[in-house]
Structures are given as structure tokens and as C-alpha cells.
Amino acid sequence: GSDTASRIKHNFGSVRPEGYRKAVRLMELADRFKIPLLTLVDTAGAYPGVGAEERGQAEAIARSTSACLSLKVPSISVVIGEGGSGGAIAIATANRVYMLEHAIYSVISPEGAASILWRDTTRSKDAATNMKITAQDLLEMKIIDAIIPEPMGGAQRAPETVIASTGDLIARTMKDFAGANTDFREQRREKYLAMGRSL
Template sequence: MRHFLDFEKPLAELEGKIEELRRTTDTGSVDLAEEVGTLQAKAEKLLASTYSKLTPWQKALVARHPDRPKCLDYVRALIDDFMPLAGDRAFAEDAAVIGGIGRFRGHSVVVMGTEKGTDTESRVKHNFGMAKPEGYRKARRLMELAGRFGLPILSFVDTSGAFPGIEAEARGQAEAIARAIEAGLDAPVPFVATIIGEGGSGGAIALAAADRVLMLEHSIYSVISPEGCASILWRDAAQASTAADALKLTAQDLSRLQLIDAVVPEPVGGAQRDPAAAMRAVADKVWSSLEPLLAQDAVTLRARRREKFLEMGKHGIA
């Protein structure tokens, strides 16, 4: 069953009518094919119109859409012979961060990402994509493993942020995130990160300190969630829409500010409407970003990556 967001209600009503007419036609009592075709064309036009003028807050809602493909969906679709690796070799396994070794278009790679889950059971298992220190230490271990064996790194980020619980802070959440960022910046191999849904705060950049950072068209990437920002600035989470406007968190904003490298187009209506097409687009863009990096040596990769992130402050001020 398709989920509709609040701003999609006119579309939901129209598609509901189309489904009713199709059921009537299927019974054989009357042929309504022409009416169905007319309404289908109207629905497609409405869908394209709606998604061509989304506000930042609406994009945030799309980025969180429950039907949007998740990290494990991308791994299954893009990575051959995937072998998962678990644990941080210090405390525990964290299912919010998945990772392992596989092959992407014939090249051995290390893959990692944040997984939100797709139903109640899997969301609880993966802690809604909010990693604890052991998750970021696992990511660091994977990046160091990639450097040791000369394997490019691919990451797929979809998290509202790091887990904010007391136990996570007690186990060194900030230090673990900082070390993961350090490992990304220091990796002697090509590194391509893709924001596939939400990119929230340090919890996202810990897996995205990469040579190339890509964002899907309707994904978001920000230092704080719109609700969190609104709660701090206005003491009112209901001001999330206003906060989203101010945060400049859309892929288009971040591309204009030169904080990301490319925006990956999504199917009309978002990745949730056609996950297979969205994942093919991501695969093509990841490969076009990764291929030129494969010819660069470790010294060049490190130097350019560090320079890239140091330049971000200048672009932001400008």
C-alpha cells in the first residue's frame, strides 16, 4: 500500500478514483478505460507539478518517506558478493551501521552506511539509523581496513543523527564520531559518499568525509534537524518548516554552496515511486565519481580531500 504525505492529499484522492475505476473495469460490467486514461494523465501532471516546487520542509518529509529505498536496498542492488562485517573490536556490534566487502561494477570495495529499517521490527533492530559509539568505531575500522587492502570506500548515509542516549555519551559518542571523520579524511583510497535520505549532523558526516559527496534530489543534509533547530531557536518544534527554510538543507542549496559535489536526479515523485530507477541513477553517478579517483595515488587523494573540506568554510561564508 502506497503511503501519501500530507501535501500529496490531492494526488492521493485522484489516484484513489483511478483505482476505483480500474476495479470497476476489471469486473467487466463497464469499460472505463478512456476515463482512467484521462485521470491518469491528470495525476501524472499533478505529480510532476507538485514535485517541481517542493519547499525545504516538504523535501525533508520526502527524505524521510517510509517507502524510500534504504541503505540495505542499495547494497543489495549495487553490490555483488557482499560479505557483511560486524563489531567494533572494542565493545559491541551496532546494527545502525552496516558494512562489509563486496564488488561494485567489477571492483572490490568496502561498503558502509546507516540503516533505518523498513518496518517496526527492523527499525527497532537498527535503532532507526541512529548509531552509538560502537557503530562509528565500526565505520572507522572498515575505513582503516579499506586503506590496508587498497579498496575504495562507498558509503550510503540515511540518519537523523547519532543516538543521543546517556549511555552513548558515556561511551564516548563525540570522540567516536571525530575519529570516524578523521579516518575518512585520512583514508589512502578513493571514497564516495551518497546521502540517500537524511544526513543529520555529525552522525552523517562521520560516514561522509569523502572525496565526492553525492545527494539524491530530495534528500537533506544539515547540522541539525528542522525540529531540533526550531526547538532551540523558537522553543517550538511546530516552527520546523521555518527552520527548514533557514537551514539550507536541500541538495540544491548545498550544491549551490559547493558543499556537495553532485545532485542525483530522482524519478518524478521521488525515489519511493520507483526505487529501482533511483538506485540505477545512484549507481551510475557513484561510478562516474569513483572511476577518475581510481587513478589517483594515496598522497594526492588525502591532500585533495583535506583541501576540499577546508574550503567549505570559505564557500559557506561567501
């Protein structure tokens, strides 16, 4: 959201278990009807409330991640802001993962990491540097597949340009997928196994 009311309405981008279960149903529909899957990711992570835990948040995240990995159709994920924690991974486990130039993608926030590592949240900059959460770092480590350029000051300065660039990259990728004789599920599996081997 762009203001307090819309952020509250959308739970500050934190997904509840029901949201992940809905995502799984949509993934299953995409697979059934042979429609490639596209996810746009902008979340600090799954909602951490007691109610969410009581309703099976961990199970919902695991099932969503498993559904992403099990798809027979090709999938693309674009991190457009923040890709945080297992909450982001649950919808971003794709054949191609792209990021906006100034987006971040990490298993924990820099503040959370600083709190755990040094018991000092003021060291969040040190944590962010060591965690390598930027698009440039993640491309170098082969966690993501491409970076979508943003204007100085971020995508909000020229949203039409960034949307067009993102759309062009998605269209090119879909065209590549259409011409490929590939087992997309196996390709996805190998992509994520290779990450584990190289890190």
C-alpha cells in the first residue's frame, strides 16, 4: 500500500495462512489448465501472529513452496520490493526469478539478523552487507536470473517505464519457455539444488 489505510487493509504485505492456501489453489489451477505462473513478490514475510500460527502458518508456507516446486508449467517470479523470509520463498520458487534493481530478497530482515547476531539492531547495515540481500549480490550468486533496471530514486519515479521493462522481460521469458522442450519441474529442482551446492 501507499498510505496507512491501504497498508492496514493489506496487512502490511504479510500473508496469512489462508493467503498461502489460496495461492496453492491458483497454482494447481495453472497446472491443470497449462497456464504459466507469474508471481509478483513484495512482502516482509508471512504474518507472525499467534492466530496465524494456530491456523497452520508453517504448514501453509511449506505446502506453498512444495506447490511451486511441483508445477509442471513454467513459472516466473519478480521481486518488486521486499522479498522477506519463507513468506516470500513460498511464492517465489520459480524457474526464473527476477528483481527490480533496488529490491531486496532475504531469509530475515537486516534488523532481525543484527538482533540475533549482535543483540544490537543498530547494526542492521552491517547485517545487510554481510547477508548480501541486494539484486546485484543475488545475481552474482546465481540466486536470481536478471535485474530489472530502475530510475534514480526507485521505480516510483517512473512507474510506466519500470512496468514496461518488467513486461518486456516477462514476455521474452514466456517466448523462451514456449519454444523450449524442457521438463520445467526438473529444471526448477536442479536450479534450487545447484544454489545449495554453490553457497
